[in-house]
Amino acid sequence: MLGERMTSMRLTRVQVRRVDVIKPIKGRRTAVRASQRKRSLLEGGRVASVLRHGKRLALAAEDGRVLEFGLGMSGHLEYTEEIESRPEQPHEHLRWRLEDSEGRARGMLIWRDPRRFGGVTPLPSLDALRKRQWSHLGPDALSVEELGFIARLKEGSAAIKTRLLDQTVLAGVGNIYADEALFRAGINPVRKASRISASRLGCLHRAVEAVLSEAICAGGSSIRTFRDPEGKMGGFQESHAVYGRQGQRCEQCRTLIRGRTVGGRTTAWCPGCQR
DNA sequence: TGACACCTGGGT
DNA sequence: ACCCAGGTGTCA
Structure with a gap:
């Protein structure tokens, strides 16, 4: 786990390849000043903890x-035991040296983001992280209790898939996993969430947990083009039941898988299995 | 609530 | 050469 290996490591010699991956705190317009940049990127700090909520991670330094x-x-975010000699890979934006308490080089931390839809945001404290940056997020999809999951999804009048993708409702489910979880739960993505029974939403809760855990175990790979460092395909896309399979037959019931957009996202489902 | 912008590599 | 997908912030 990233957390165990990173804890108490000192982050030094930060290299900033692309300044624009550094984003301002939610609701602000300007990112940190150039003179504060390296400090804001935790340079010189020791890692106290690694947090995750939905699709967001955070490193907290001992100094706050x-x-x-x-x-x-x-x-x-990659942790590697290789040191600075490691050649730079495409789309590396930030790189830190990791040192142990004796100041010996123990590896590197690298932020890579080819599509650059992500970004890093410096914050002054964990309190600011929770109250300013993460306050709008719903409960994490892998930690939420079943009753809370059901109650939150049922609110409003939107389609169940729209609710699943809304990070203020539930944090952590992306488009591919929403489709896969809905398939396993046998729920049509366009059905109104408020009209689905609690027991079926309970089933969806378990499907979300299963799909996310399996994807994480398979290497978290979902992008068609994913390759691991040896060039092998990632595992999870091989087990997609509906995502990206519009026009093909459902493996379970042989019905043709359909596709359309729901809430602005590409959506695939099996009309035979999902009602 | 929805449309659009951002960005890149892969598919057509 | 063009189109599309992904997540999220911003605007109408």
């Missing part, structure tokens, strides 16, 4: 400084 990472669709 915090750096939040919004993953977007291709953001990737």
Whole structure:
């Protein structure tokens, strides 16, 4: 786990390749001043904790400084035991040296984000992280209690898929996993969430947990083009039941999988299995 | 509530 | 050469 390996490491020698991956705190218009940049990127700080909520990560330093990472669709925080000699890969935006308490180099931390939909946001404290940056997020999809999950999804009049993707309702479910979870739960993505029974939403809750855990185990790969460092395909897309399979037959009931947009997102579902 | 912008690589 | 997908912030 990133947290265990990073804790108590000192972050030094930050290299900033692209300044524009540094984003302002929510609701503000300007990012940190250039003179404060390296300090805001935790340079010189020791890692006290690593946090995650939905699709966001954060590193907290012992002195209180915090750096939040919004993953977007291709953001990737890598810990490696290689040191500075490691050649730069495409789309590396930030790089830190990691030192142990004796000041010995122990590796690097690298922020890479090819599509640049993500970004990093410096914050003065964990309090600011929770109250300013993460306050609008719903409960994390892998931690939320079943009753809370059901109650939140049922609010309003939107389609169930729209609710699932709304990070203020539930944090952590993206488009692909929404489609896959709805398939497993046998729920049509365009049905109004408020009209779905609690027991079926309970089923959806378990499907969301299962899909996210399986995807994480498979290497978190969902993008068609994903390759691991050895060039192998990532695992999870091989098990997509509906996502990206519009026009093909459902493996379960042989019905043709349909596609349309729901809440502005590409959506695929099996009319035979999902009602 | 929705449309659009951002960005890039892969598919057509 | 063009179109599309992804997540989220911003605007109408």
